[in-house]
Amino acid sequence: MNRPRRVALLAGLLLGLSGAVLAAPQHAITLYDEAPKYPASFKHFDYVNPDAPKGGTLRLSDFGSYDSLNPFIPKGNPAAQISLIYDTLTFHALDEPFTEYGLLAEKIEKDPQHKFVRFYLRPQARFHDGTPVTADDVVFTFETLMSHGDPMFRNYYADVDKVVVEDKLRVRFDFKHAGNRELPLILGQLAILPKHWWATRDFAKTNMEPPLGSGPYRIAKVDPGRSIRYERVKDWWGNDLPVNRGFNNFDAVVVDSYRDLTVALEAFKAGQFDFNEERMAKNWATAYDSPAVHDGRIVREELHNENPWGMQGYAFNIRRPIFQDRRVREAIAQLFDFEWTNKQLFFGSYKRDGSYFENSEMAAHELPDAEELKILEPLRDKLPPEVFSEVYRPPVSDGSGIIREQKRKAYNLLLEAGYKIVDDRMVGPDGKPLSFEFLLVQADFERVLLPFKRNLAELGIDMQIRRVDVSQYINRLRSRDFDMIVSSWAQSNSPGNEQREFWHSSSADKPGSRNLIGLRDPGIDALVEGLIGADSRESLVRHARALDRALLWGHYVVPNWYLDTWRLAYWNRIARPEKLPPYSYAPMAWWQAREKAEPTTGKPAGQPADAGQEAP
Structure with missing residues (x-):
C-alpha cells in the first residue's frame, strides 16, 4: 500500500475513533459538550442535604382550582404538583445552566453531529404497579404527546423525525436536521407514560382518575375544587440514585386550592399551609405583621434569583x-x-x-x-x-x-x-x-x-x-x-x-x-x-x-x-438546605424539621436573609 493511501486511511480511522469517543454513552449530557459539574461517581448534588430526615407532610396552596389529572393535553386545568407522580428520562441540574443527568435513563448517547440521541433505560425502573419501564413506553409517550398532547409538544419536538425501539431498554430519537444541540437535552425532560395503562383509556379526554406513574409520589386523595394529596412511594425504584438523594423528603404533599389570593395569605398566616412564595409587593411590605412573624415561627427570606426573568x-x-x-x-x-x-x-x-x-x-x-x-x-x-x-x-x-x-x-x-x-x-x-x-x-x-x-x-x-x-x-x-x-x-x-x-x-x-x-x-x-x-x-x-x-x-x-429575588415565607416546622442552587430554591429538597412551628431567638424575625436585595 502506498504511503499517501495509508495516511488517508489512518486519518479516517482516527476520525472515526474520535467520533466514537464523543458518542460514547454518558451519565450526563451538556449543551455544548462541556464537562458536566458532577462526575459519574458523584453521590449527590451540592445543594441538597443528603441526610435530610424523611417524614411529615408538606402543605402547599394553589390559586384557582383543577378539573383534570392529565397535564399533557390542551383541555382542562390540571392539578398542581401533578409532576410529582412522573419520572423523566433525565434530571435537570439546578446549579448548572443546562446539564441533564440520567434518571430513567442510566446512560445517554448523543451523536457528535446532533443527528440523534440514544437513551439506555435502567433495568430497575418501574411504574407504581411494578411493571418495568421500557423503550416501548418511551415511544408510546412521544407519539401520544405529538398526536394528542398540548400543541406545545409539536412545536417543542418538531425536529424529531422518528423514534426507534432498538431493544427493550434502548431507544433512539432521530432528527430531521443535524445541529440541533438542545433537542437531545429537552427530549430527556419527557415524563414517561405507561403504555399498558393507557391502552384501555382515552388519553385525549379529561378525567379525575388518578393516572399511573413511576415517580416518587402517587396520588392518594382527590377532592376536586378543594385539594389533592400525594403520598411518597416508600419502595420507589429511584430512591437510591445520586440525582434523587436529598429530595422527596416529605411522606405527603397536600395542595389546597384558593380562589382568592388575599384569603390564601390569611390562611397561610393562620397555619393552614407551610410555604408561600409572595408575588405581591404590597403584601410583602405590609401584610406580614403577625405574631407568628414577630416570634420567628414564620420565617421570611429574600433569596437572589439568577434565572433570566424573561x-x-x-x-x-x-x-x-x-x-x-x-x-x-x-x-x-x-x-x-x-x-x-x-x-x-x-x-x-x-x-x-x-x-x-x-x-x-x-x-x-x-x-x-x-x-x-x-x-x-x-x-x-x-x-x-x-x-x-x-x-x-x-x-x-x-x-x-x-x-x-x-x-x-x-x-x-x-x-x-x-x-x-x-x-x-x-x-x-x-x-x-x-x-x-x-x-x-x-x-x-x-x-x-x-x-x-x-x-x-x-x-x-x-x-x-x-x-x-x-x-x-x-x-x-x-x-x-x-x-x-x-x-x-x-x-x-x-x-x-x-x-x-x-x-x-x-x-x-x-x-x-x-x-x-x-x-x-x-x-x-x-x-x-x-x-x-x-x-x-x-x-x-x-x-x-x-x-x-x-x-x-x-x-x-x-x-x-x-425582580431578581425570590420572596419566601414559611413556617419553621420545615427547613431548607443551607446552600441553595442559583436557579431554584429547590422546594422538594426541603424537609420537616419539627412537628410544629416554635418561637425562635437570634436574628430578628422577618429580617430578610439578603437585606441588600430589592424585593418586589
Whole structure:
C-alpha cells in the first residue's frame, strides 16, 4: 500500500475513533459538550442535604382550582404538583445552566453531529404497579404527546423525525436536521407514560382518575375544587440514585386550592399551609405583621434569583385589527406609567422589564456588535429599522403621575396612524373608536390597571377591564378570544426550541400554544431558527439579543416589571438546605424539621436573609 493511501486511511480511522469517543454513552449530557459539574461517581448534588430526615407532610396552596389529572393535553386545568407522580428520562441540574443527568435513563448517547440521541433505560425502573419501564413506553409517550398532547409538544419536538425501539431498554430519537444541540437535552425532560395503562383509556379526554406513574409520589386523595394529596412511594425504584438523594423528603404533599389570593395569605398566616412564595409587593411590605412573624415561627427570606426573568407585560392580540399597526401599540405602551405605579403601589421595589431575556447576558441592552449585525443584516427588510440603530428603552416618567411627554408622543403616533379625536374619543380611519377589552383573572391586578385605564381615557381610548374565573380565562386564551391580557414568557439560561412555541408563525394558529400575541413574522421566524441552531454559547447569546431587539421594537407588549429575588415565607416546622442552587430554591429538597412551628431567638424575625436585595 502506498504511503499517501495509508495516511488517508489512518486519518479516517482516527476520525472515526474520535467520533466514537464523543458518542460514547454518558451519565450526563451538556449543551455544548462541556464537562458536566458532577462526575459519574458523584453521590449527590451540592445543594441538597443528603441526610435530610424523611417524614411529615408538606402543605402547599394553589390559586384557582383543577378539573383534570392529565397535564399533557390542551383541555382542562390540571392539578398542581401533578409532576410529582412522573419520572423523566433525565434530571435537570439546578446549579448548572443546562446539564441533564440520567434518571430513567442510566446512560445517554448523543451523536457528535446532533443527528440523534440514544437513551439506555435502567433495568430497575418501574411504574407504581411494578411493571418495568421500557423503550416501548418511551415511544408510546412521544407519539401520544405529538398526536394528542398540548400543541406545545409539536412545536417543542418538531425536529424529531422518528423514534426507534432498538431493544427493550434502548431507544433512539432521530432528527430531521443535524445541529440541533438542545433537542437531545429537552427530549430527556419527557415524563414517561405507561403504555399498558393507557391502552384501555382515552388519553385525549379529561378525567379525575388518578393516572399511573413511576415517580416518587402517587396520588392518594382527590377532592376536586378543594385539594389533592400525594403520598411518597416508600419502595420507589429511584430512591437510591445520586440525582434523587436529598429530595422527596416529605411522606405527603397536600395542595389546597384558593380562589382568592388575599384569603390564601390569611390562611397561610393562620397555619393552614407551610410555604408561600409572595408575588405581591404590597403584601410583602405590609401584610406580614403577625405574631407568628414577630416570634420567628414564620420565617421570611429574600433569596437572589439568577434565572433570566424573561418578559412580563400587557400583551396585545395582534390578530385584532385595531392592534395590527405598530404605531398604535407603541402609543398605548406610552401611557403606562411604571414609575408612578412602582412608587405608589409597589413600594419602589420593582425594576422595569426591558427585555425578553431580562436579568441575563442575553438581554439586548446595548447596540448590536459586528457579529450580531451579521445575523441581522440579511433580515434588514423584514425588521423595524430601529433594530439596527437604537437600544430599546421603555418610556420613563418622573413618578409624579403627570406624563405629558408620553401623552404627546402617543397622540402623535396615533395621528400618524390615521386616528383623530371626535367627541372626546379617539377614532380610527375606519370611523370606529379605539376601544378594547383587558381580560383578567386576578382580582388584585385591577388596582394596577385602573391608573393605566385613566391615562388611556384622557387620550380618548376606552379600555374595559373584564375579570373572569380561571376556567373561562383558560378557555378564552386557548381560543384566542381576547384583546389584551397580562402574560409572561419565562426564559431559561439556554433558550431554544420553546421559542417556536412563543414567537414562530407555525404556532400562531395552534389552539393552546404560547404564541398568544399571534406573531406571523418571517424575520422573527428566521431569528428563532437561528437561535435554535446556535453552535456555541457566544452564538446563542448573540442570536438571543437579535431576537430580543426584533420583539422589543415590534411593540407587541407593554413591558411590566421584574425582580431578581425570590420572596419566601414559611413556617419553621420545615427547613431548607443551607446552600441553595442559583436557579431554584429547590422546594422538594426541603424537609420537616419539627412537628410544629416554635418561637425562635437570634436574628430578628422577618429580617430578610439578603437585606441588600430589592424585593418586589
